[in-house]
Amino acid sequence: MSKKKKMAWNVSLIVALLGLLFVLEQVMPSGSMLFTVLKKGAIYALVAVSMNLLNGFTGLFSLGQAGFMLLGAYTYAILTIPPESRASVYQYYDGGIVNFAIPVPLALIAGGLIAAGFAFLIGLPVLRLKSDYLAIATLGFAEIIRAVFQWDKLGPLTNGSNLLRSFPTFQSVLYPFIVSGICIALIVMLINSTYGRAFKAIRDDEIAAEAMGINLAHHKRLAFVISSFFAGVSGGLLAMYQTTIQASMFKSAMTYEILLIVVIGGIGSVTGSCISAFLFIACSEWWLRFLDNENFYIGSFHVPLLRAGFRKVVFAVVIMAMVLFYRQGIMGTKEFSVEALQGFFRKLFRRKSVKEE
Amino acid sequence: MSNERNDSGAVLKLENLTMQFGGVVAVDNVSLEVGKGEILSLIGPNGAGKTTAFNMVTGVYAPTNGAIYYKGEKIVQNTPQGKMKKLYQGENADLYVGKRVIAPTPDKITKLGIARTFQNIRLFKSQTVFENILIAKHMLRTSNLFTATFHLNAKEEAQMRQESEELLRIMELEDVRDELATSLPYGKQRHLEIARALATKPELLLLDEPAAGMNPQETMELTQFIGRIRGEFGLTIFMIEHHMDLVMEISDRIHVLDFGKSIAEGKPDEVRNDPRVIEAYLGGAQDE
Numbered sequence: 333m334s335k336k337k338k339m340a341w342n343v344s345l346i347v348a349l350l351g352l353l354f355v356l357e358q359v360m361p362s363g364s365m366l367f368t369v370l371k372k373g374a375i376y377a378l379v380a381v382s383m384n385l386l387n388g389f390t391g392l393f394s395l396g397q398a399g400f401m402l403l404g405a406y407t408y409a410i411l412t413i414p415p416e417s418r419a420s421v422y423q424y425y426d427g428g429i430v431n432f433a434i435p436v437p438l439a440l441i442a443g444g445l446i447a448a449g450f451a452f453l454i455g456l457p458v459l460r461l462k463s464d465y466l467a468i469a470t471l472g473f474a475e476i477i478r479a480v481f482q483w484d485k486l487g488p489l490t491n492g493s494n495l496l497r498s499f500p501t502f503q504s505v506l507y508p509f510i511v512s513g514i515c516i517a518l519i520v521m522l523i524n525s526t527y528g529r530a531f532k533a534i535r536d537d538e539i540a541a542e543a544m545g546i547n548l549a550h551h552k553r554l555a556f557v558i559s560s561f562f563a564g565v566s567g568g569l570l571a572m573y574q575t576t577i578q579a580s581m582f583k584s585a586m587t588y589e590i591l592l593i594v595v596i597g598g599i600g601s602v603t604g605s606c607i608s609a610f611l612f613i614a615c616s617e618w619w620l621r622f623l624d625n626e627n628f629y630i631g632s633f634h635v636p637l638l639r640a641g642f643r644k645v646v647f648a649v650v651i652m653a654m655v656l657f658y659r660q661g662i663m664g665t666k667e668f669s670v671e672a673l674q675g676f677f678r679k680l681f682r683r684k685s686v687k688e689e
Numbered sequence: 690m691s692n693e694r695n696d697s698g699a700v701l702k703l704e705n706l707t708m709q710f711g712g713v714v715a716v717d718n719v720s721l722e723v724g725k726g727e728i729l730s731l732i733g734p735n736g737a738g739k740t741t742a743f744n745m746v747t748g749v750y751a752p753t754n755g756a757i758y759y760k761g762e763k764i765v766q767n768t769p770q771g772k773m774k775k776l777y778q779g780e781n782a783d784l785y786v787g788k789r790v791i792a793p794t795p796d797k798i799t800k801l802g803i804a805r806t807f808q809n810i811r812l813f814k815s816q817t818v819f820e821n822i823l824i825a826k827h828m829l830r831t832s833n834l835f836t837a838t839f840h841l842n843a844k845e846e847a848q849m850r851q852e853s854e855e856l857l858r859i860m861e862l863e864d865v866r867d868e869l870a871t872s873l874p875y876g877k878q879r880h881l882e883i884a885r886a887l888a889t890k891p892e893l894l895l896l897d898e899p900a901a902g903m904n905p906q907e908t909m910e911l912t913q914f915i916g917r918i919r920g921e922f923g924l925t926i927f928m929i930e931h932h933m934d935l936v937m938e939i940s941d942r943i944h945v946l947d948f949g950k951s952i953a954e955g956k957p958d959e960v961r962n963d964p965r966v967i968e969a970y971l972g973g974a975q976d977e
């Protein structure tokens with residue numbers, strides 16, 4: 333397929349998807365679980381792709397994603413709460429020290445920049461570490477950030493351990509889709525550029541990459557900072573989705589969820605991360621909810637074992653099975669594309685026609 | 690400073706180079722020169738310090754003492770420091786005291802025009818043959834992160850690709866262009882590694898045992914191949930090798946190391962008949 337044709341296909345697919353979402357929103361009741369899943373899924377897709385850029389494409393095993401989302405979410409919230417509601421939000425801190433609000437898009441970008449700035453500083457010492465050590469160091473950072481943001485002395489800025497609320501949110505499911513879409517497109521463009529090739533070289537063999545004139549420190553820092561920027565943006569989106577935020581939300585469990593999405597989708601596949609983000613959110617928020625319901629009957633049969641929290645047990649088993657038998661994830665390192673889909677169907681039909689003969 | 694430059698006309702010059710790991714002196718006061726267009730082979734028994742010498746030139750290790758010049762320019766310099774001041778067992782300990790420490794990372798060395806291959810092949814495993822070569826072009830970019838992401842460097846990108854294609858053709862790898870690098874037969878992987886090194890447009894090529902693990906047929910092909918690329922790319926070649934037929938046939942000069950020390954240097958015929966070299970290889974059998 334020619335480049336132009338491919339482009340046309342992709343654009344028309346995206347337009348069709350957005351159209352479908354728009355129609356769905358008009359037709360279906362707005363309280364439907366579907367919208368919850370779509371909104372949260374889009375946000376998680378972005379943060380999963382940002383983590384994949386680091387873990388899957390650059391080979392840096394970092395577990396700081398929740399920390400960077402926290403930075404993005406707080407920056408967004410602090411900068412957008414309207415001055416007139418600040419007195420009630422910061423009731424224990426005399427209305428806080430920030431007394432202005434900036435437009436939503438700017439605040440989202442600011443959230444990304446703050447996360448990127450912190451990533452730069454942390455990266456200076458931490459990126460010298462390899463594999464497990466890097467993971468531990470970044471995980472530690474995320475935990476420290478969470479504790480610091482709950483610190484009473486920072487209350488005038490962060491509202492201590494109290495909720496931040498009253499900031500602008502979104503209603504339409506299109507909003508997170510468009511923002512995440514733009515961000516993911518940027519990441520894909522980066523991956524397809526000469527820098528993306530350098531990242532993959534570092535993942536495959538650091539020593540050879542360095543011998544090919546790739547400055548390891550510089551490129552690792554780039555990947556880390558860029559990944560954190562988009563984690564920050566997705567944190568801002570998450571704040572909008574949740575309508576209220578609190579530092580205690582951004583536990584390391586959140587990083588593990590994102591890591592899980594990346595692993596299920598396939599480490600090194602952007603589309604894999606997107607697909608598995610929606611699947612994961614749909615399972616945990618919707619499809620597997622019944623497992624938490626103690627009084628679940630099939631006919632008159634009372635299904636045993638079910639109780640609050642059982643969903644997580646099933647999830648854990650699924651993950652173990654996944655890691656043991658299906659390590660490649662849904663997509664491996666491949667990407668979903670119109671071309672691949674065509675090839676798949678062509679193969680399918682050919683096999684059928686062979687059978688018929 | 691007078692000796693910041695050293696215009697002896699050599700492409701590469703090692704000067705009083707010593708590398709000491711703890712109490713072990715791996716390379717001991719080695720000095721050698723590689724002239725323009727020359728093929729210099731570094732030989733010696735196992736553990737003689739050949740690869741360590743290579744790693745100092747390529748920036749993997751900073752030498753404990755000594756200096757390296759590339760085209761007359763000083764690119765590496767160090768003197769024993771800290772604990773090593775007391776531990777140091779090598780010679781010329783005072784020669785570089787008080788001088789600037791120069792210890793570039795391997796990528797900076799490559800950017801100067803010194804490319805290398807590895808003893809145990811290190812290709813980018815998940816990439817195709819073409820991509821392996823294309824990655825090496827990254828260091829020649831003039832685009833920055835922004836222009837590269839937004840594909841504003843289309844011209845440069847096209848040039849990178851075209852040069853890589855051309856290199857594939859010269860290296861006779863175009864028929865395996867889209868195969869995974871690791872799926873190639875061993876000999877081809879060696880060729881690819883050399884091709885990838887050439888993609889950085891070096892003047893000096895360092896080959897670390899290019900014929901390791903090859904059969905006589907493959908070794909012979911490699912010998913011709915190295916001779917051919919030297920002419921075609923105007924290269925100076927500095928290599929470590931164990932296959933004596935390859936070394937004797939292709940080298941202009943040979944430098945011999947034993948237990949970290951230089952024991953002989955000269956034309957292949959001279960080295961072949963040097964009693965010290967024979968002794969080093971046969972383990973001093975004549976003495977007993």
